[in-house]
Amino acid sequence: MIVTVTMNPAIDKTVEIDSLQPGGLNRIKKVEYDAGGKGINVSKTIKELGGESVAMGFLGGNAGRTIENVLKEKEIQGSFVWVQGETRTNTKVFEQNGEVTELNEPGPVIGEGKMEELKTRLLEYAKPGVLFVLSGSIPSGVERTIYRDIICLVHEKGAKALLDADGDLFKYALEAAPDIIKPNRVELEGYAGIDYRASDRELYDIAKGLMDKGIGTVAVSMGGSGAVLLLPGRSVRCPALSVKAHSTVGAGDAMVAALAYSWEMGLDSVETARLCMAASAGAVTTIGTKPPSRETVEELKKQVIMEEIGE
Numbered sequence: 001m002i003v004t005v006t007m008n009p010a011i012d013k014t015v016e017i018d019s020l021q022p023g024g025l026n027r028i029k030k031v032e033y034d035a036g037g038k039g040i041n042v043s044k045t046i047k048e049l050g051g052e053s054v055a056m057g058f059l060g061g062n063a064g065r066t067i068e069n070v071l072k073e074k075e076i077q078g079s080f081v082w083v084q085g086e087t088r089t090n091t092k093v094f095e096q097n098g099e100v101t102e103l104n105e106p107g108p109v110i111g112e113g114k115m116e117e118l119k120t121r122l123l124e125y126a127k128p129g130v131l132f133v134l135s136g137s138i139p140s141g142v143e144r145t146i147y148r149d150i151i152c153l154v155h156e157k158g159a160k161a162l163l164d165a166d167g168d169l170f171k172y173a174l175e176a177a178p179d180i181i182k183p184n185r186v187e188l189e190g191y192a193g194i195d196y197r198a199s200d201r202e203l204y205d206i207a208k209g210l211m212d213k214g215i216g217t218v219a220v221s222m223g224g225s226g227a228v229l230l231l232p233g234r235s236v237r238c239p240a241l242s243v244k245a246h247s248t249v250g251a252g253d254a255m256v257a258a259l260a261y262s263w264e265m266g267l268d269s270v271e272t273a274r275l276c277m278a279a280s281a282g283a284v285t286t287i288g289t290k291p292p293s294r295e296t297v298e299e300l301k302k303q304v305i306m307e308e309i310g311e
C-alpha cells in the first residue's frame with residue numbers, strides 16, 4: 001500500500017490572457033483548475049500507472065473542499081486533516097508571448113495540535129507492506145525536522161519511506177535513513193556543499209555514500225540529462241528519453257510515482273529504472289503537472305537505455 005503525504009497542497013489554477021496589463025483590467029480567456037502539491041501529483045500519476053494510493057495531508061476551507069472533490073472524481077482515496085484557514089491556490093498566468101507570471105498564496109499555518117493529529121492518522125496506516133511518500137515543502141508552523149520524525153515513527157511500525165524534499169528537510173530526513181530518495185542534481189549538489197555542476201561520477205559517488213548509510217535506493221534526476229539510478233544490486237546511468245517537451249514541471253513527481261509503484265509491484269531494478277525514465281519523460285509531454293497516460297509510458301519504455309556504472 002502507498003500513502004502519499006502532502007503537507008502543503010494547492011489548487012493549481014492556470015489562466016490564459018493575451019497580455020498582462022499591470023494596474024489595468026485583465027480579461028481571462030481560459031481558466032483551468034487541478035488539485036496539486038507534490039504528494040497529490042504523485043497519487044495522480046500512480047493512478048495513471050494502474051496503482052492505488054491514499055493521499056494524506058492538510059486541507060482547509062473552500063479550496064480544500066475543491067481538492068477533496070477533484071480527488072474523488074479521480075477515484076483517489078483521501079484522508080486529510082482539516083485545518084482553519086484556506087488551502088493555497090497557486091495561479092499561473094500564461095500570456096500569448098509565452099511569459100508566465102506566478103501568484104502563490106501563503107496557505108494556512110499549522111499548529112502543533114493539527115500536526116499531532118496528522119501523525120496519529122499516519123500511524124494508523126503504518127505497518128509492514130506500506131510505503132509513505134513524503135514530498136514537497138512544508139507549511140509555516142511546521143518544524144524542518146518533520147520528515148525525519150515521521151520516517152522514524154513509521155520505521156518503528158515496520159513501514160517504509162520514500163523522500164523527495166530539498167534543503168534542510170532533505171538533510172534532516174537523511175538522519176532517519178529513508179528507504180528510497182529522489183534528489184534532483186541541484187538538491188544533491190546542495191546537500192554535498194558543491195557549488196559547481198558536478199559530474200555524473202561525482203553525483204554517483206555522493207549517492208553511493210548515502211546508500212552506505214542505509215538508504216536502499218537513490219534516484220538522482222538530472223532533468224534533460226537523464227538520471228543516475230542506484231537501485232538494489234544495480235547502478236545505472238540512463239540518458240533522458242527524446243520527447244516533445246511541453247512542461248518539465250512535475251517530471252520529478254512522476255519519477256517518484258514510478259519508484260513507489262515499482263516498490264509496490266515488487267519490480268526488479270531493470271524494470272524499475274525503465275518505468276522511472278518512461279514515466280518522467282511522459283510527464284514532460286503533458287501540460288503542467290498532468291500525469292502521462294499509461295499508453296504513453298508503455299510506449300516510452302521501449303526507448304530506455306541503461307549504462308551500467310561500475311564502482
Ligand SMILES: Nc1ncnc2c1ncn2[C@@H]1O[C@H](COP(=O)(O)OP(=O)(O)OP(=O)(O)O)[C@@H](O)[C@H]1O
Nearest residue numbers: 184221222223224226227240250251252253280281
Ligand atoms: N526535457 C526532458 N526530456 C526528457 N526527460 C526529461 C526532461 N526533463 C526531465 N526529464 C525526466 O524527468 C526526470 C526528473 O526531472 P528533474 O530532474 O527535472 O526533476 P525535478 O527537478 O525533481 O522536477 P520537479 O520537482 O519539478 O517535479 C529526469 O530524470 C528525466 O528522466
Ligand SMILES: [Mg+2]
Nearest residue numbers: 164184252253
Ligand atoms: Mg523535484
